[in-house]
Amino acid sequence: MKQVVQNYKSGELALLDVPEPGCKPGGVLVRTAFSLISTGTELMKVSEAGMSMLGKARSRPDQVAKVVQSVAANGVPATYRKVMGKLDSYTPLGYSLCGVVEQVGAGIDDVKAGDLVACAGNEHALHAELNWVPKNLYVPVPEGVAPRHAAFGTVGSIALQGVRQGESRLGEVALVIGLGLIGQLVTQLLSASGVRVVGVDPDPERCELAERLGAAACGDPGSASVESAVAELTGGMGVDQVYLAAGGSSNQPVELAARLCRDRGRVVDIGKCRLDLPWNAYYEKELDVRFSRSYGPGRYDPEYELQGRDYPIGYVRWTERRNLACFLDLIARGRVDVEPLVSHVSGFEDAVETYRRLEEGDLKAVAVLFRYAAPAGETPAEEAPEVTVPQVRRPERSAPVRRTGTVRLAFVGAGNYASSMLLPHLARRGGVELATVVTTTALSGANAQRKFGFSEATTDLDAVLGDPAVDAVCVVTRHSSHAELTRRALLAGKAVFVEKPLALSEEELASVLAAVEESGNDRIQVGFNRRFAPLLREARERFGARTGPASLRYLVNAGRLDHGSWYLRQDTEGSRFTGEGGHFVDTASWLLGADPVSVYAVAPDGNEDLQIVLRYPDGSTATISYVTSGPSSFPKETLDLIADNKVLRLDDFVRAAVHDGRRRQWVGSRLPKARDKGQSAELAAFVRAVRTGGPMPVPLESLVATTTATLAVTTALASGVPVTLAGAR
Numbered sequence: 001m002k003q004v005v006q007n008y009k010s011g012e013l014a015l016l017d018v019p020e021p022g023c024k025p026g027g028v029l030v031r032t033a034f035s036l037i038s039t040g041t042e043l044m045k046v047s048e049a050g051m052s053m054l055g056k057a058r059s060r061p062d063q064v065a066k067v068v069q070s071v072a073a074n075g076v077p078a079t080y081r082k083v084m085g086k087l088d089s090y091t092p093l094g095y096s097l098c099g100v101v102e103q104v105g106a107g108i109d110d111v112k113a114g115d116l117v118a119c120a121g122n123e124h125a126l127h128a129e130l131n132w133v134p135k136n137l138y139v140p141v142p143e144g145v146a147p148r149h150a151a152f153g154t155v156g157s158i159a160l161q162g163v164r165q166g167e168s169r170l171g172e173v174a175l176v177i178g179l180g181l182i183g184q185l186v187t188q189l190l191s192a193s194g195v196r197v198v199g200v201d202p203d204p205e206r207c208e209l210a211e212r213l214g215a216a217a218c219g220d221p222g223s224a225s226v227e228s229a230v231a232e233l234t235g236g237m238g239v240d241q242v243y244l245a246a247g248g249s250s251n252q253p254v255e256l257a258a259r260l261c262r263d264r265g266r267v268v269d270i271g272k273c274r275l276d277l278p279w280n281a282y283y284e285k286e287l288d289v290r291f292s293r294s295y296g297p298g299r300y301d302p303e304y305e306l307q308g309r310d311y312p313i314g315y316v317r318w319t320e321r322r323n324l325a326c327f328l329d330l331i332a333r334g335r336v337d338v339e340p341l342v343s344h345v346s347g348f349e350d351a352v353e354t355y356r357r358l359e360e361g362d363l364k365a366v367a368v369l370f371r372y373a374a375p376a377g378e379t380p381a382e383e384a385p386e387v388t389v390p391q392v393r394r395p396e397r398s399a400p401v402r403r404t405g406t407v408r409l410a411f412v413g414a415g416n417y418a419s420s421m422l423l424p425h426l427a428r429r430g431g432v433e434l435a436t437v438v439t440t441t442a443l444s445g446a447n448a449q450r451k452f453g454f455s456e457a458t459t460d461l462d463a464v465l466g467d468p469a470v471d472a473v474c475v476v477t478r479h480s481s482h483a484e485l486t487r488r489a490l491l492a493g494k495a496v497f498v499e500k501p502l503a504l505s506e507e508e509l510a511s512v513l514a515a516v517e518e519s520g521n522d523r524i525q526v527g528f529n530r531r532f533a534p535l536l537r538e539a540r541e542r543f544g545a546r547t548g549p550a551s552l553r554y555l556v557n558a559g560r561l562d563h564g565s566w567y568l569r570q571d572t573e574g575s576r577f578t579g580e581g582g583h584f585v586d587t588a589s590w591l592l593g594a595d596p597v598s599v600y601a602v603a604p605d606g607n608e609d610l611q612i613v614l615r616y617p618d619g620s621t622a623t624i625s626y627v628t629s630g631p632s633s634f635p636k637e638t639l640d641l642i643a644d645n646k647v648l649r650l651d652d653f654v655r656a657a658v659h660d661g662r663r664r665q666w667v668g669s670r671l672p673k674a675r676d677k678g679q680s681a682e683l684a685a686f687v688r689a690v691r692t693g694g695p696m697p698v699p700l701e702s703l704v705a706t707t708t709a710t711l712a713v714t715t716a717l718a719s720g721v722p723v724t725l726a727g728a729r
Contacts, residue, residue, distance in 0.1 A: 178246030
């Protein structure tokens with residue numbers, strides 16, 4: 001299928017061939033009839049992409065701060081790969097469309113195939129021929145509403161949410177600054193609710209349009225006519241509300257708002273304009289400044305948008321889905337007229353040229369629609385306490401196939417970690433063919449195919465698992481899917497590399513082991529990469545063999561997560577330590593040469609910091625301090641291993657030293673350099689095992705023991721006593 005994309009690094013716009021999305025549970029697959037260009041938001045994004053790297057940095061200081069933090073935590077090379085990987089990728093455009101339901105996912109009962117729906121979301125209502133849209137981001141289109149008008153639904157919801165934030169009342173007077181698409185819709189909504197509107201915009205044609213659609217008066221922001229109109233309509237007291245629907249870097253809108261607003265009036269920011277508030281003017285009138293966040297309550301909440309969990313109407317009357325339905329109802333009843341806003345309708349095949357004309361000013365427009373061709377044979381839509389370590393049962397099976405030639409890999413998932421830490425190593429490795437990449441979103445697969453040379457990109461996992469030419473499957477998806485995808489790949493006879501964690505529960509781990517027993521396929525590697533790090537391996541070799549018990553201390557300065565991170569979704573993705581902790585348990589066990597026999601864990605009240613003590617068969621102990629409250633300037637991982645009058649010290653995979661009581665031996669550089677945490681060596685070992693049919697890099701029993709110990713941390717926290725790992729080796 002075709003989709004409009006942009007490369008943020010180069011600014012290139014393209015109509016790209018991408019795989020069709022699959023229809024997942026909890027949503028519907030929609031074939032687009034019309035999609036709307038947001039001439040404000042989208043053109044700002046397009047313009048930003050055309051800037052120099054310095055210009056991009058100046059326009060997004062928030063992202064620059066994240067880059068600086070990443071440099072401190074991960075080093076310059078890893079951060080550079082991560083940033084360049086994100087920049088040199090195609091990103092989607094669009095967030096408002098109307099289309100026909102083509103397929104209905106499990107759990108959906110409010111629409112059926114063939115229904116017309118309006119869709120929202122900058123990840124789901126894209127300028128693309130097909131989109132998968134979750135339940136709370138689509139609504140059925142009322143009878144009598146044309147598809148081209150229903151395509152305004154999302155942008156209309158943004159305007160409607162802004163009006164709700166202003167709490168307008170019958171008979172009041174409002175000032176709308178900026179008469180672009182959002183401003184025109186705000187003007188109509190206010191007029192429909194009995195509010196008299198004064199509009200402000202430097203474009204006389206937009207002023208004239210707003211007056212035709214209900215504004216009492218409109219004018220240039222610097223003209224005396226605007227102030228005269230406000231004075232006449234309010235008796236000189238000033239407007240009750242001001243709606244900032246303008247963009248740009250000028251501070252004129254907020255200054256004008258203060259001058260024309262009444263005492264204790266409301267100022268609502270809907271657009272993205274400069275907000276350098278003149279303190280005296282706002283203080284003296286005690287103005288109430290409010291923000292309107294996109295389509296309404298539910299926006300940016302993954303449980304609402306992706307999992308379909310609605311807010312009770314008694315607590316949240318107007319969610320983003322209810323706003324979307326309300327706006328379409330206003331169109332159906334003739335209270336809002338969007339047709340006069342349509343400046344241009346372009347065929348979807350001319351999308352790139354349309355963006356170029358808009359950006360260069362050849363096409364002056366309030367609203368532009370893309371019209372999509374109907375599929376062959378159809379009429380266009382416009383017309384129509386003790387934890388047992390599972391014992392691995394190894395059934396009789398034939399010897400692994402030896403690959404004398406190239407190992408063909410399929411990747412399931414191509415997110416940031418896969419693209420920055422795994423695929424760059426495989427793309428340049430001889431004897432490996434990146435055969436297929438499987439993603440849930442079409443564009444991420446197309447990006448991975450372009451950047452890393454996959455032969456094919458698809459959203460169809462079954463086809464990949466059924467392909468006998470695929471030797472191994474790499475599972476690099478979100479944590480909640482790891483066990484199920486691993487189970488399916490094992491049953492399909494594939495060797496499996498799965499990122500940590502292997503499982504989020506004992507039941508999931510049992511399902512993986514059941515697949516091993518059923519299929520006779522135990523070819524699994526979990527992405528516990530630290531044990532493959534060259535610096536740590538050299539330090540371990542210099543430390544030498546132990547004769548007595550050891551004491552190991554591992555400090556993990558994990559840091560705070562950004563709000564909205566999927567790591568915080570504990571109900572679906574498990575706790576943060578369950579997802580990441582296997583790294584540190586595996587590293588400790590590898591250094592101590594055994595699997596743990598008990599786990600004890602404690603956390604301070606009201607604190608996410610964890611203290612975990614692992615005990616080993618020979619009396620050795622490992623203490624893992626997993627903390628989130630430390631400063632980002634401090635190294636993420638430091639480790640000390642003490643035994644036999646010797647100390648092994650690791651400083652964040654930048655340098656290491658071995659102290660033997662007489663002298664200190666440095667291992668590696670004393671100066672900061674690229675942190676090699678072992679991903680390249682780990683992948684090389686996995687590929688070698690697949691090609692030769694030799695043993696997997698880490699025994700399955702060890703992977704199971706590490707996973708069980710990691711899961712036991714939750715049990716230990718709840719019980720407050722050590723958890724014995726029954727059956728541990």
